[in-house]
Amino acid sequence: MTTTDATRAQQPVADGLFTWPPTADRPTRLIGSECADCGLVSFPAAPDCVRCASAESRQRLLADRGTLWTYTTQDFRPPSPPYDGPETFEPYAVGYIELPGELLVEARLTEPDPRRLRIGQAMRLTLVPYTVRDDGTEVVTFAFTPDDETVGSQEATT
Amino acid sequence: MTEAVIIGVGLHPFGRFPGKPALDMGADAVRLALADAGVKWPQIQGGYIGSYEVANPDAIVGRLGLTGIPLRGVFNGCATAGTAIALAARAIETGEHDLTIAIGLDKHPRGAFAADPSVAGIPSWYGQTGLFLTTHFFGMKINRYMHEHGISHETLARVASKNFGNAAMNEKAWRRTPLTPEEVLASPVLNYPLRQYMYCGPDEGAAAIVLCRADQAHKYTPTPVRVRSTALRSRKLGAFEVQSPSFPVGEVVESPTVDASRAAYELAGIGPEDVDVAQLQDTDAGSEIIHMAENGLCKDGEQERLIAEGATEIGGRLPVNTDGGLLGNGEPIGASGLRQIHEIVLQLRGTAGARQIPGTPRVGYTHLYGAPGASAVTILST
Numbered sequence: 001m002t003t004t005d006a007t008r009a010q011q012p013v014a015d016g017l018f019t020w021p022p023t024a025d026r027p028t029r030l031i032g033s034e035c036a037d038c039g040l041v042s043f044p045a046a047p048d049c050v051r052c053a054s055a056e057s058r059q060r061l062l063a064d065r066g067t068l069w070t071y072t073t074q075d076f077r078p079p080s081p082p083y084d085g086p087e088t089f090e091p092y093a094v095g096y097i098e099l100p101g102e103l104l105v106e107a108r109l110t111e112p113d114p115r116r117l118r119i120g121q122a123m124r125l126t127l128v129p130y131t132v133r134d135d136g137t138e139v140v141t142f143a144f145t146p147d148d149e150t151v152g153s154q155e156a157t158t
Numbered sequence: 159m160t161e162a163v164i165i166g167v168g169l170h171p172f173g174r175f176p177g178k179p180a181l182d183m184g185a186d187a188v189r190l191a192l193a194d195a196g197v198k199w200p201q202i203q204g205g206y207i208g209s210y211e212v213a214n215p216d217a218i219v220g221r222l223g224l225t226g227i228p229l230r231g232v233f234n235g236c237a238t239a240g241t242a243i244a245l246a247a248r249a250i251e252t253g254e255h256d257l258t259i260a261i262g263l264d265k266h267p268r269g270a271f272a273a274d275p276s277v278a279g280i281p282s283w284y285g286q287t288g289l290f291l292t293t294h295f296f297g298m299k300i301n302r303y304m305h306e307h308g309i310s311h312e313t314l315a316r317v318a319s320k321n322f323g324n325a326a327m328n329e330k331a332w333r334r335t336p337l338t339p340e341e342v343l344a345s346p347v348l349n350y351p352l353r354q355y356m357y358c359g360p361d362e363g364a365a366a367i368v369l370c371r372a373d374q375a376h377k378y379t380p381t382p383v384r385v386r387s388t389a390l391r392s393r394k395l396g397a398f399e400v401q402s403p404s405f406p407v408g409e410v411v412e413s414p415t416v417d418a419s420r421a422a423y424e425l426a427g428i429g430p431e432d433v434d435v436a437q438l439q440d441t442d443a444g445s446e447i448i449h450m451a452e453n454g455l456c457k458d459g460e461q462e463r464l465i466a467e468g469a470t471e472i473g474g475r476l477p478v479n480t481d482g483g484l485l486g487n488g489e490p491i492g493a494s495g496l497r498q499i500h501e502i503v504l505q506l507r508g509t510a511g512a513r514q515i516p517g518t519p520r521v522g523y524t525h526l527y528g529a530p531g532a533s534a535v536t537i538l539s540t
Contacts, residue, residue: 014283032404043404044281051395051406070305072297073350074288079272082285093350094294096398098407105404106289114350119305130287141287 010129013141017044018127019061020140028127029061030105030142041102063099064125065147071095071109071117084139085131097123097144110145122147161372162247162258163382164538166195167500172363172487173332175265180212180490183364184263185221187493191366196378197257199223202368205259206230206245208238209492215263236439236528237390238262239365239495243536244388246369256374260367262497264490266360278401278530292529293357293442295400297349300444304351307459309447311351315339316465317443318356321479324472325486327512332361332488342443356443361488365496367503383503383522386537387425391417393531400529414533415452415525422535423454430454433537434519435505436476437498439527440483450478453525453535477515480505491528498524499536506540 012020022028033045036056040049043062048055077089093109095117110128111117124147129138168190170183184207192199199222207229209215216229234241239262246260271292275285284290303309319339325331337355345354375382393399396411423429436455440446447461455476456464464470470478481487481501484494502522504510519540526534 013286014281017283040406070298070302071350072294072301072352073347074291074294075347075349078288078291079269082272082275082282082290083288084286085288092288094289094298096298101407103404103406104398106294106402108287108289114347119302139286141283 008136008138010138010140013130013139018142022127027064028125028142029064030125032060032062032102033057034060043103043105062102062105066097066099066123066144068117068119068121068123068144069096069098069104070119071114073112073114093117095144108141108143110143116146159251160253162250162369162385163372163375164367164385164499164503165370165375165378165382166191166193166197166368167503168192168194168366169330169497169500170364171330171332172361172490172493172497175362180209180263180265180362180364181215181218181221183265183362184215184218184261184366187263187364187366188218188222188259188261191259191368195368197368200225201257202227202259203255203257204228204249205261206232206242207261207263208232208242209263210238211264211266215261215492218261218263234390234534235530235532236489236491236494237526237532237534238492239498240388240390240524240526240534240536243367243385243496243499244390244534246367247385247388250369250371257368257370260369260496261364262366262490262493262495263364264492265362266490268360271360280401280403284403289403290401292400293349293352296442296445297352299398299448300442301351303444303448309459309462311343312339313447313462313465314351314356314443315342317440317446317470318342318485320471321440321446321483321485322355324480324513325482328481328486331482331486333482333486352442352444358441358484359488361490363488363490363493363497365493365500367496367499381507381540383506384539386428386539387422388534388536389418389421389425390532390534391421397531399531401531413452413527414531415449415527415535418533418535419453419525422537426537428521428537428539432521433476433523434517434521435480435502435515436478436523436525437481437483437501438478438525440479440485441489441528443485445527446478446483449525449527453523472513472515480510480513480515495524495526495534495536498526499538502538506538
């Protein structure tokens with residue numbers, strides 16, 4: 001378990017999904033994989049390639065900016081299990097973000113109002129505490145947030 | 159190769175039946191289909207039976223007769239019933255049997271489908287964080303489709319209103335209260351842009367279809383319905399499909415519906431222009447709209463005008479989901495596609511009552527789509 005601020009403990013929903021903990025010299029990135037034979041990029045990281053069936057792959061950190069390809073909202077609490085969000089339900093949005101040259105990734109969006117979302121909008125990766133465990137630990141997952149400051153810009157990938 | 163024809167159809171009502179096991183609903187549907195075909199259970203030589211909730215639906219023989227026949231359980235997600243009818247027809251086409259049956263039955267709890275993501279080969283975090291809902295996919299697919307092809311919210315509402323109106327004329331349908339497009343648009347958003355009355359719900363029901371060799375059909379019925387083709391396809395890399403944490407960037411890759419549809423038309427020697435009545439997977443109102451184009455029945459974007467003109471209503475140029483579709487009937491997964499075929503058979507026989515489309519329909523089309531990206535098409539004709 002890692003503490004990112006002085007008051008609350010946080011932990012990622014799963015290991016190997018995104019870089020953790022975020023630090024100044026290692027900012028948050030999704031951890032994908034790249035097929036060593038055909039170059040197909042996958043997320044989450046996959047040992048086997050669904051294009052060429054190669055079993056050789058290497059880790060690849062994905063771009064942290066992209067554009068919103070489509071979206072929807074979640075206005076009712078999903079069935080639990082598998083959902084383990086808080087009992088007090090707050091609607092959220094989900095979408096696919098196109099990371100150019102890499103892939104389209106499905107993620108929660110920080111903006112729940114569909115009127116404030118639009119296809120083609122610039123989006124930036126972030127982390128959100130989506131639920132709190134009984135011991136007070138916040139569980140963190142990845143999400144994308146509207147990125148009004150960097151419309152259309154793309155970072156080079158590692 | 160011998161051709162398979164449908165000689166009997168049976169449908170247990172779809173809805174909620176507290177205390178009635180799925181196997182009992184299935185047995186009722188089988189008895190109706192046998193009576194319709196004029197055959198007895200001991201004459202059936204083999205069959206295929208599909209269910210999501212019942213682990214071994216072949217146990218239905220305990221209610222029908224322990225005759226020792228091969229009754230094979232099948233499951234392909236929402237395409238399960240398409241698989242059951244395809245294999246039952248194949249058993250006749252290949253000469254394995256002269257008389258077969260396809261059966262589907264299910265009994266789902268209320269609410270959105272909930273499952274352990276691992277059953278779909280998906281990691282746990284996807285479900286824990288609230289991404290593992292099939293309804294998301296349908297909301298996101300129609301949202302992008304509306305953006306690209308100029309489909310309005312009103313058109314979504316018209317589709318739902320049409321299907322509830324058709325269901326109101328179907329004594330075996332679940333949702334039989336007609337709703338105006340305005341009432342549909344006034345219901346709460348569940349997954350933008352889709353609202354409560356634009357979604358189908360999981361429910362309960364069963365259906366059965368009896369098939370025989372075409373050259374023996376005269377022994378049973380003057381109105382056999384020919385199984386012209388069946389096709390099943392799964393998702394291809396790059397297509398936007400349900401339950402995909404990611405998918406590759408690149409050229410547009412068409413959905414398995416497009417692939418299954420093309421294969422079925424080619425096998426049948428029948429084109430979309432020949433289709434007189436269609437049953438399309440309407441998990442939601444948006445899906446019916448998209449599936450019109452994916453099944454070749456119109457071009458992308460034409461739906462806006464066609465639906466405004468009433469083309470897909472009973473009496474229109476291309477009636478779609480005349481029995482109310484999934485919106486009106488709900489989706490007991492194993493039975494859903496056989497319910498579609500039941501309706502097409504009634505329409506082609508001219509016995510669909512208040513729902514009967516005018517003229518002399520000759521070609522009927524059925525289509526299923528669902529997790530994990532599987533589609534089944536069946537083309538029938540007189």
